[in-house]
Amino acid sequence: MNPTGRALLAGALGAAAVGWVVLPDGAAVESPSFGAPVILEPGGELPVTIRVAIPGVTTLDAAALEHDGVKIPLTRVEPAGRGPRQTARFRIPADCRPGNYDLVVRAGAGQRTARRAVAVLREIPERFTVAQISDLHFGASAEGEASVARIVAELNRLAPAAVLVTGDIAQDGKPQEYERAQRALARLSMPVVCIPGNHDRRGWGAYLTSFGGPTGSVRLGSWTFLRLDSAHGRDQFTESQVRDIAQALDEAEPHRVIVLLHIPLVGTRSVKAHAHSVMELFRRKGVPLVLSGHWHYRAGYGEDPGGRGEPGAGATTYVVTATAGGPPVPGPTGHSDLRGFTLIAVDRGKVTAIEPRTVEGGGDAAAAGSTR
Amino acid sequence: MRLRLAVLQFPLLYCFGVLVGMSVYGVNFSPAGGWLYLIPLLLPPAVLSRLSRGALDRMRRSARILAGSGALLGAVAYRPLHLGFWDERSLAQAVTVAAFGVVSAVVGWLALTQLAARPGHTPAPVAAALAVVAAFLALSSWYPMITLLGAALCLASATALRWEPVEVPARGGGPRAVFLGALSFYLAAELSQVAWDMGSDSSWGTLIAISFLTASALAVAWWFMAERLAAASHPWFTAGAGAVAVAVAGTASAVTAWRPAFVLHPARHVLLGLALGGLIVALLARTTVTASAAAGVQSVWLAFVLGLAVSAVYSAQCEAYPRGRLAFVAPAVLAFVWERRRAVALRRAEPPSPA
Numbered sequence: 001m002n003p004t005g006r007a008l009l010a011g012a013l014g015a016a017a018v019g020w021v022v023l024p025d026g027a028a029v030e031s032p033s034f035g036a037p038v039i040l041e042p043g044g045e046l047p048v049t050i051r052v053a054i055p056g057v058t059t060l061d062a063a064a065l066e067h068d069g070v071k072i073p074l075t076r077v078e079p080a081g082r083g084p085r086q087t088a089r090f091r092i093p094a095d096c097r098p099g100n101y102d103l104v105v106r107a108g109a110g111q112r113t114a115r116r117a118v119a120v121l122r123e124i125p126e127r128f129t130v131a132q133i134s135d136l137h138f139g140a141s142a143e144g145e146a147s148v149a150r151i152v153a154e155l156n157r158l159a160p161a162a163v164l165v166t167g168d169i170a171q172d173g174k175p176q177e178y179e180r181a182q183r184a185l186a187r188l189s190m191p192v193v194c195i196p197g198n199h200d201r202r203g204w205g206a207y208l209t210s211f212g213g214p215t216g217s218v219r220l221g222s223w224t225f226l227r228l229d230s231a232h233g234r235d236q237f238t239e240s241q242v243r244d245i246a247q248a249l250d251e252a253e254p255h256r257v258i259v260l261l262h263i264p265l266v267g268t269r270s271v272k273a274h275a276h277s278v279m280e281l282f283r284r285k286g287v288p289l290v291l292s293g294h295w296h297y298r299a300g301y302g303e304d305p306g307g308r309g310e311p312g313a314g315a316t317t318y319v320v321t322a323t324a325g326g327p328p329v330p331g332p333t334g335h336s337d338l339r340g341f342t343l344i345a346v347d348r349g350k351v352t353a354i355e356p357r358t359v360e361g362g363g364d365a366a367a368a369g370s371t372r
Numbered sequence: 373m374r375l376r377l378a379v380l381q382f383p384l385l386y387c388f389g390v391l392v393g394m395s396v397y398g399v400n401f402s403p404a405g406g407w408l409y410l411i412p413l414l415l416p417p418a419v420l421s422r423l424s425r426g427a428l429d430r431m432r433r434s435a436r437i438l439a440g441s442g443a444l445l446g447a448v449a450y451r452p453l454h455l456g457f458w459d460e461r462s463l464a465q466a467v468t469v470a471a472f473g474v475v476s477a478v479v480g481w482l483a484l485t486q487l488a489a490r491p492g493h494t495p496a497p498v499a500a501a502l503a504v505v506a507a508f509l510a511l512s513s514w515y516p517m518i519t520l521l522g523a524a525l526c527l528a529s530a531t532a533l534r535w536e537p538v539e540v541p542a543r544g545g546g547p548r549a550v551f552l553g554a555l556s557f558y559l560a561a562e563l564s565q566v567a568w569d570m571g572s573d574s575s576w577g578t579l580i581a582i583s584f585l586t587a588s589a590l591a592v593a594w595w596f597m598a599e600r601l602a603a604a605s606h607p608w609f610t611a612g613a614g615a616v617a618v619a620v621a622g623t624a625s626a627v628t629a630w631r632p633a634f635v636l637h638p639a640r641h642v643l644l645g646l647a648l649g650g651l652i653v654a655l656l657a658r659t660t661v662t663a664s665a666a667a668g669v670q671s672v673w674l675a676f677v678l679g680l681a682v683s684a685v686y687s688a689q690c691e692a693y694p695r696g697r698l699a700f701v702a703p704a705v706l707a708f709v710w711e712r713r714r715a716v717a718l719r720r721a722e723p724p725s726p727a
Binding site: 003006007009010011013014017018020021022027028051053055083084085173174203204205206208209238239240242243 | 443444446447450451455456457458459461462511515525528529530531532534568569632633635
C-alpha cells in the first residue's frame, strides 16, 4: 500500500474509533444527584449541570421532575451553553407538591435520570432540625442493616428537615451494597445529603455512580451543608481541597455552615494532612458545627467538644456520631456506644442543640440526652 | 510527527491516564484485577529493553497490525469511561486496559528504537507531538480518562508509518545518558504530583498541558537560538541545557516544599515545562552527534515511565510528607556531579597534544 493509502486507512481507523466511543452516550447528569440534592420551594430555580458526550452537538434540551410515575415538565429559565459541561436553570412550578423527586434530563437523543435529586419543601424553614447518621456499612452484617432500617423508621417519625449521611455507606464498595443502601435511604421522607468515607474508596466508581460527586455545597435556605471528602489518598486533605474549602466558605452565608466530614480532624484515627489549617479556616470563617463519624463511638473535640459548652457561642463545635450500621467500637473510656444518630436543632441562624439518640434502647440511654 | 507521537503516547498519554485513574479513583489492589494494571508499566524495563535484534525485527514486521489492534483495544477500554467512572473492581476493565497498555508500550518501544537509530533530529516534530499530547491533557478537564483515547488515536496514526529494520543502538547510550535518565525520572515525578493532589477534580490535565506546551515552545526557540549562537562559538548553549533544567525544576520543587500550595500554581507548571524543554534540547543536541549516543533516548524514555510509577507510589503512601519529594532530584544531581568528575578524569588521562 502506498503512503497516501496508509494515511487514509489510519485516518479511517481513528475516526471509526472516536465515533464508536463517543456516539452511544448522550450525557451524564453531574448535579444535582442522590447524595447532593437541590432543596428548594415551589417556584424556585433549579440549576442542572450535565456533561455531554460530544460538545457542540449534544445540548441540555429539557428537564422534568418525576415521582411515582407522574412527570412534571420544567420551564427553562436560562439555557445551557454548548461546551462539554453545560449548566441550565429551570423553574419549579408554583403548584408543585412538596416531596423528593427524580430529575429526568433530555440531552440530544438520550434521556438520563438522577434519582431523588430534587427536594421540594413547602417553605424553607428558619428554624429546623437536621439529623446526622454515619457509618452505615452496608454489606458488613444483616444486623447492622436492620439497625439502619430502624433508624430510617425513627427519622421518618421525627421528620427532621434533612438527613446528613457522613460516609462509610458501604463496607466493601460493591455495587449491590450501594443499591441496598440507596433503597434504604430512599425510604426517608426528607432530603438526604451524603459524603463518602474511607470504606467508600474501595468501590469509588460504584459510589460515584450511586451518590454523585463527593464534594460541594447543598443549600437549605440561608444554611450551607458543606460536603468534604476526607478519604482522598491516605485519609488526608490535599492542597486543592484546602483551596476549594476556603472558596466554598467564602461563598456560603457567614456563620451558617454545617460541615460534613467523615474522618475527624483530631485524634489517633484522624485526617493526617492539613487538619490544623482546615480547623483554623473553620474558626476564621465562623463555622458553627462540623459533623464526623469513622470512630464508631460518640465523641467531641476542638474548643467546644461535642457542643458541651454552648452551641452557637462562636466556637466551632466538632461532633463525632456513633455508627448507624457498623460494629460499635469501644471509646477511650472502654465503653461502646449503641448504634444511633444525632439530632441538631437550628434556630434563627444558630445551632441551638445537639442531641445524640440511640435506636436500640437501654445501654447508655442516660448519656444520650441533650448535650446542650 | 507520527513517529514521535507513537513514542510519546505510552509515557505521556497511557501512563498519565492509568496512573491518574488508579490514584484518583482508588489505588485498590484488593481485587486480583488491580495487579493487572502494573503489567504494562513493568513491561518496558523488564522485557522490552532486553529484546534481541531478531526479536525486535520480528515485532517490527507486525508493527502495523500491533498499532491497529492497539487503536481498537484503546477504543474498547475508553468507551465506558467517556462519561462513566473508572471501575476499579471490574476484572473486564482491568484486562482490557492492561492489554491496551501492553500494545501501547510495545509500539512505543518499536517507534523509539526506530527514532533512536537515526541521528540528526530537529525539534519541530517533537514540539508538534507535544502540542497534540497537551491537547488531550487539556480535554481531560472534562473527560478525565480521555488520554487513553488519545493514546489509541496515536496508535491509529502509527499504522501509516513506514516500519523499517534498523540497527539496534548500543546499550548505555554513551556519556551523559545516566544524567539525562535521572533528570527524566525527576521531571516525571514532579509533573505527576499535581494529578494526585487534584484528586477527582481532573483540572490537573490543563496544568500538565501548560508544561508540555511550554516545553515544546522552549525546545523550538532554544534550538533556533543555539544555531545562531553556535556560529559565534557558544556550544555550551545546548550542552548545558540539562544542567539548567535541573536548576529550573529544582527551583519549582524547592518552592513547592516551602509553600505546598504552589503545586497548583500555573507558574510551577511553566517552570517544569521549561525544564522539560531543557531535557529535550539536551537530547536533541546529543542525537545530532552519533547514533550510538541516541541510545540514551531509550534510557530517558524508560526513566520517565519509572518516575511516574515511583511518584504515584510515593503519593499513595507518603503524600503527607511533601518535602520528601525533594529526594527525587538527588539522582539527577548525583549523576551530574559523577559525570562531570568522570569527564575531568578522562581529560586528564588523555595524552597531551603534540602542539
